[in-house]
Amino acid sequence: MIKLHRKGVPLPAVYDVDTATGVMIVEMIEGKPLIEVLATRQDHSQLLQGVGRAIRKLHREAVTHGDLSTNNIIITPEGEAILIDLGLANQEYEMEGFGIDLHVMHEILRASHPDVENGMDNVIAGYEAVDDELGKPDSAAGGQVPDAKTCVKRLQTIKQRVRYHGG
Numbered sequence: 001m002i003k004l005h006r007k008g009v010p011l012p013a014v015y016d017v018d019t020a021t022g023v024m025i026v027e028m029i030e031g032k033p034l035i036e037v038l039a040t041r042q043d044h045s046q047l048l049q050g051v052g053r054a055i056r057k058l059h060r061e062a063v064t065h066g067d068l069s070t071n072n073i074i075i076t077p078e079g080e081a082i083l084i085d086l087g088l089a090n091q092e093y094e095m096e097g098f099g100i101d102l103h104v105m106h107e108i109l110r111a112s113h114p115d116v117e118n119g120m121d122n123v124i125a126g127y128e129a130v131d132d133e134l135g136k137p138d139s140a141a142g143g144q145v146p147d148a149k150t151c152v153k154r155l156q157t158i159k160q161r162v163r164y165h166g167g
Contacts, residue, residue, distance in 0.1 A: 003061075048123050050126060053081070055083070056130040
């Protein structure tokens with residue numbers, strides 16, 4: 001988390017880690033969980049594009065979240081999306097993991113926030129915008145992170161594999 005935070009991934013800062021006791025002290029993020037923010041009746045397109053940007057910044061560092069729910073994204077008073085609870089995170093270079101992260105977000109938006117118009121479309125727009133701005137991700141010792149458009153294509157493939165999908 002320390003390395004990711006230093007690289008600009010929107011996560012809480014880590015202040016201290018005690019490996020003997022398994023205690024980690026992290027920055028307290030002021031704000032509300034995305035699930036609460038999406039419950040308000042307003043246009044969330046910019047907010048969800050920011051969520052997509054946050055996810056892509058994490059993915060560009062070869063890390064999948066593992067539990068991308070609207071409970072694990074805090075929206076600050078300034079409207080910034082901060083990813084929390086990386087307990088299931090994993091270092092990843094195969095596009096399947098990135099597609100699954102996006103699929104989890106798609107399913108949660110579809111099931112828990114059906115009134116949010118174009119929710120996943122906005123997440124994807126923000127996700128792809130990061131690569132449009134920064135270019136192709138750098139290769140690392142473990143491999144090459146797939147570009148955003150390839151990850152989104154994998155999301156579409158995963159959606160087609162799901163037995164009971166509605167969109």
